[in-house]
Amino acid sequence: MTSEPSPDAGPTARAADLRVAGEWLALHDLADARPTPLLASRLTVxxxxxxxxxxxLAALIIVSSLAAAFGGLPPHHPLPLLxxxxxxxxxxxxxxxLDxxxxxxxxxxxxTLSRRAAHLIQPGWRAVLGRPYAAFAAATFAGAMVLAxxxxxxxxxxxxxxxxxxxIGLLGVMAITALQLRHLLRHPVVAEDEESLTADVIMRVEDARELTTPSVQWSLPMVVLFGAVPGWLSAAAVAYLILGVGAYVALRVKTPSCATVARRVMSLR
Known part of the structure; x- marks a missing residue:
């Protein structure tokens, strides 16, 4: 098979979207697969x-910083917290x-699929997220809660x-992350053949790893606490950030790629 667009590409699948889909396939070791309108549409959405x-999430960080700034001015009104x-x-x-x-x-x-892939799978959290990423996400959230x-x-x-x-900000992030993870785990598989089924699993793993990237958990303590709390707590917030970034880099380096995880899941069907 070649990496050229599928000949049945309809008008809804723009050439640019198909090109992006082809690049995505090549990036995930699926260069022999053809970018289809289905994959192009899913990647665009x-x-x-x-x-x-x-x-x-950016709105949450901005409003949290404003609530911290104005809520700390005397008299301490509950309006910013509300x-x-x-x-x-x-x-x-x-x-x-959005989900x-x-x-x-x-x-x-x-x-619109003329056929469905045989033996569709619905990967669980261990396959989609994995124990290392789940442990990292839990530890990151726990560390931020300790600071709070x-x-x-x-x-x-x-x-x-x-x-x-x-x-409030951390609990909000946790709730949003849980909602997104629930969507990833319960979202029906959309695939017409072995290649599109593999792509579906790769997208789930990739999205799960993306949503466990603790950018907000790292940012909020620095934005809300740093400089306004005793020095030891500011130092603890900085140490939390440095250790978290180091652990995240090590996790990304040590864990298998999304494509490798997807192939393992496919082999267990």
Whole structure:
């Protein structure tokens, strides 16, 4: 097979999308597979969904920093905290709507398939995320919560206000991540042959690793606490960031690639 676009590419699959799909296949050791309209459509929607999710998390960081800045000014009004909590609820709703949009697009794409791949699989969390990434995500969240709890124990109203802001932000991130992971695990497989089935698993593994990248968990303690808390706690926040980045780099280097994980999952069918 060649890496040229499939001859049955319809008008909905633009040439640029097919080219991107071909590059994605080559990047994941599937250069012999042909980029199809199905794959091009799924990758395009996935890219938009990723961008939207990143915007949601950026909004959380910005509003958290504003809540920490204005909430710490005397008198300590609860309005910034209420606004942050309302934002978290809104972000959860937005993420749910985003996941539903992706599901609907995939369902429409799947409905156009002339045939379905035999022996479809629904990978579990161990296959999609893996124990190392799950342990890393849990440890990162626990470390951030320890920082928030330490700040909450300091008898200073301003520091405690910032600690509550950090707690709300972290719980919001955890809820959004759990919602995204649930979507990845329960999202129906869309595949017409062995190659598209492998691509489906690769996308799930890739997305799971992407959503466990703790960019917000690293950013929030620095934005909310650093410089406004005692020196030892600021130093702890910096150490948490450095250790987290080091562990993440080691994890990415040591763990198998998404394509390798997908092939292992396929071999167990």
């Amino acid at each position: 996935r890219a938009y969904a990723r961008l939207a999710a990143q915007v949601l 606004a942050l909590a309302a934002l978290v609820a809104g972000l959860l709703l937005a993420q749910w709507l 539903r949009w992706v599901r609907r697009v995939d369902q429409r794409a799947g409905a 709890g330490s700040a909450l124990a300091i008898p200073d109203p301003t520091v405690r206000q910032r600690a509550v802001v950090l707690l």
